[in-house]
Amino acid sequence: MISCKPAPKPFWDNAVDAYIFFVSSTLSGTADKELFNTINTHATPSILDTCKDAQFKGDKDQCITISALYNGKPVQYILVGLGDTSTTKNRHAIREQLRRGLCSAINILKKRTIPTAVVSFPCASIFGVEENELIKQMSIAAIMSDYEFSTFLNDKKNKRWNGTLLFAFDTSDQDLNKAFEKGIVIGNATSLAREMDDLPGNIMTPLEVAAQAKKIAEAHNLSYTALNRQNAQDLGMGGFCAVDEGSEKEGCIVILEYKPQKTNAPTICLVGKGITFDTGGVSLKPSQHMDGMKFDMSGAGAVIATMNIIGALKPNVHVIAIAPIAENMPSGKAARQDDIVTFMNGKTAVIRSTDAEGRLILADALCYAEKYYNPDIIIDIATLTGACAYSLGHFYTGLMTPDDELATQLHSLGLLTGDKVWRLPMDDDFKAAIKSDVADIANTGSSAYLAGTVTASHFLSNFVEKARWAHLDIAGTAHEVPGINYLGKGATGAGIRLMTEFILSFNA
Ligand code: BES
Numbered sequence: 075m076i077s078c079k080p081a082p083k084p085f086w087d088n089a090v091d092a093y094i095f096f097v098s099s100t101l102s103g104t105a106d107k108e109l110f111n112t113i114n115t116h117a118t119p120s121i122l123d124t125c126k127d128a129q130f131k132g133d134k135d136q137c138i139t140i141s142a143l144y145n146g147k148p149v150q151y152i153l154v155g156l157g158d159t160s161t162t163k164n165r166h167a168i169r170e171q172l173r174r175g176l177c178s179a180i181n182i183l184k185k186r187t188i189p190t191a192v193v194s195f196p197c198a199s200i201f202g203v204e205e206n207e208l209i210k211q212m213s214i215a216a217i218m219s220d221y222e223f224s225t226f227l228n229d230k231k232n233k234r235w236n237g238t239l240l241f242a243f244d245t246s247d248q249d250l251n252k253a254f255e256k257g258i259v260i261g262n263a264t265s266l267a268r269e270m271d272d273l274p275g276n277i278m279t280p281l282e283v284a285a286q287a288k289k290i291a292e293a294h295n296l297s298y299t300a301l302n303r304q305n306a307q308d309l310g311m312g313g314f315c316a317v318d319e320g321s322e323k324e325g326c327i328v329i330l331e332y333k334p335q336k337t338n339a340p341t342i343c344l345v346g347k348g349i350t351f352d353t354g355g356v357s358l359k360p361s362q363h364m365d366g367m368k369f370d371m372s373g374a375g376a377v378i379a380t381m382n383i384i385g386a387l388k389p390n391v392h393v394i395a396i397a398p399i400a401e402n403m404p405s406g407k408a409a410r411q412d413d414i415v416t417f418m419n420g421k422t423a424v425i426r427s428t429d430a431e432g433r434l435i436l437a438d439a440l441c442y443a444e445k446y447y448n449p450d451i452i453i454d455i456a457t458l459t460g461a462c463a464y465s466l467g468h469f470y471t472g473l474m475t476p477d478d479e480l481a482t483q484l485h486s487l488g489l490l491t492g493d494k495v496w497r498l499p500m501d502d503d504f505k506a507a508i509k510s511d512v513a514d515i516a517n518t519g520s521s522a523y524l525a526g527t528v529t530a531s532h533f534l535s536n537f538v539e540k541a542r543w544a545h546l547d548i549a550g551t552a553h554e555v556p557g558i559n560y561l562g563k564g565a566t567g568a569g570i571r572l573m574t575e576f577i578l579s580f581n582a
């Protein structure tokens with residue numbers, strides 16, 4: 075596991091084993107000049123000479139490790155290229171390059187089992203943010219880079235690299251210290267959620283998800299409630315029960331609440347889909363489509379992780395997470411096609427596919443949010459539709475909302491955090507897709523309308539009457555994202571950074 079700490083000054087006297095620098099295509103252009111020059115003149119051979127010899131020009135994704143002597147002690151200089159950083163457009167893309175570069179450097183530390191390193195970032199303005207924001211984002215990126223799911227790898231788990239990464243910044247600046255600490259909190263909560271998501275359905279059962287949520291609640295003094303199957307039935311949650319009853323493993327609806335000091339703070343509800351395994355139910359998935367369905371609780375993981383962060387940071391915002399958690403199984407007690415269910419708000423739906431189970435459990439959770447918390451804003455997050463992964467791929471979470479202002483805000487926070495969203499339309503024309511002759515609505519869109527991600531959002535919209543609302547479909551972003559090194563192999567923690575910053579933006 076990585077341990078991130080602020081580097082005491084002077085940075086070059088830290089007796090570390092390695093120094094990490096970032097370099098744009100024009101060498102010496104962006105690195106911390108003071109640190110770089112000091113080291114450069116004390117190192118033999120000089121870094122600049124070695125770079126010239128190795129033709130290291132700071133190109134994008136170019137990395138070089140230089141072994142040298144610094145004041146007689148052997149050290150490694152890890153230089154990471156950022157490419158051309160002079161462009162004033164797309165600063166978020168250069169910032170993303172920095173996250174990935176940091177991950178590349180950390181991977182070198184791991185591979186060579188280098189115990190300690192100082193990392194020095196270029197001037198924040200290159201990345202279009204203040205230094206505190208940059209420090210925060212990079213401490214998150216460092217922790218995300220280090221995450222791996224090795225719990226069950228007997229050979230690997232005890233041999234994990236335990237290194238220390240010292241961040242070079244002015245520790246007498248309280249703003250920077252706070253930003254750094256915030257990043258650590260966000261990063262650690264993200265890793266915890268990724269572990270929950272990565273754990274398979276036989277271990278991360280509905281009750282185990284609840285137990286994790288309870289632990290987090292206790293750590294931060296959040297109120298914790300878990301409604302069981304019977305409670306859900308008593309509340310008239312026909313959608314949730316139709317899914318939950320198919321499994322031997324009883325599910326629950328977990329509610330975490332954070333109450334701020336301030337009394338008139340805005341109320342935000344986060345609702346996250348928690349299907350611990352999605353077989354499709356009696357509308358059974360073919361086995362190749364069942365691949366990855368242990369990740370179908372990533373929405374719940376994300377809202378629980380966000381509460382973990384909110385509980386630690388304690389902003390002046392009233393935040394509630396509601397996670398309906400169940401396992402979607404075929405069985406003698408499972409729902410079938412053509413079943414009609416009645417939700418908590420009295421609306422009815424015909425089940426055209428038991429594999430469209432996420433919207434059934436979310437519907438009741440949304441009703442519950444509105445009825446008991448009267449929130450100003452609801453954000454729901456779910457691995458809801460395969461269609462979303464097809465249309466947007468792995469780099470953008472699908473965003474659907476009737477609220478233009480929310481859309482703009484979430485889009486720009488996506489660019490800020492790297493946890494990106496792309497809006498899909500919600501025109502009324504799509505509503506006809508979920509019409510039914512036998513119930514108020516159907517749980518799948520008619521094939522004539524296509525756009526399964528959008529029609530799913532219309533289904534959900536039936537259960538939000540008063541609050542401003544946005545729906546995030548993380549089917550493509552929650553796991554197995556290719557080509558982004560700091561997101562690793564399995565779960566990514568999609569939506570956590572985004573929802574956290576969204577909530578913090580209301581802190582007053
Ligand atoms: N969990 C799936 C969605 C999913 C698919 C997430 C692939 C990640 C990767 C969801 O419950 C589901 O099965 N949705 C159906 C909906 C359809 C029956 C309308 C789908 O996408 O096929």
Ligand code: MG
Pocket residue numbers: 270271272273274275278350368369370371
């Ligand atoms: Mg899981």
Ligand code: ZN
Pocket residue numbers: 352354402428429430431432
């Ligand atoms: Zn499904």
